[in-house]
Amino acid sequence: MIFSDPQVILFVDDCERAAAFYATFGFEETFRAPASQPFKIEMVLGGFGLGLALPGPAAEHHGLEPVTSGHRACITLWTDDVEEASAVAVAAGGAPRSAPHPFRDGLRVAFVTDPDGHPVQLVQRQPA
Template identity: 40%
Template sequence: MFSTPQVNIYARDVETSLGFWSALGFTETFRTPADGPPDHVELTLQGLKIGMGSAELGVTEHGLDIHLDERGRGMEVVLWTDDVDAAHALATGRGARSLQEPHDVRALRVAYVLDPDDNPVEFVAHRDDAG
């Protein structure tokens, strides 16, 4: 019944969000329009597909009730990594706001940032020293 799952994020500025997610290793696989500033871009990383659409067009073309505020919209993207600290540094170096600095929780190393549209992104790794 269902196939090809993806997460959609509504962005204030699709190009700014594209730069953020590209820096985290996602590869652009689709954009529209083909020329000029994009209204919608799709990115993938190891099977996870993220669609990024213009919040403005979500409202004007689809009639969606989209409110971009500092709280985001109740979703997060989880990215497993070998180096949480480096991932956190990369993201904050690209303008992400830190929600939680890298820290240890049980057998995991974890950090959280907000992407350019205030969606939470969790970086997580298994700790080698956790017994």
């Protein structure tokens, strides 16, 4: 038995809006169904798979009970400029949660929320 191409799925209200937000960080679309008004879009960045799916079809076709409120998951993205990444996220429809700030040994961190309320952590290593 072989497994490959793991993916985390975030349940969203609008797959295309969510995909546009994550595309600003360099995620590339690899799949969508159907072509117009999709109920699922898959994206990839550096080997990390991210699925963006409507909760209705997951419940109707697969018997899942998608949780669509609260902090269901947190996406962490490493960057070389946390201030710029935070500004780009907000310009793309995200909302600021925690302004860029020093954290632990040599890190700079900010949090934004994507258009569906999922927390996104932006992390930068500071020069020693």
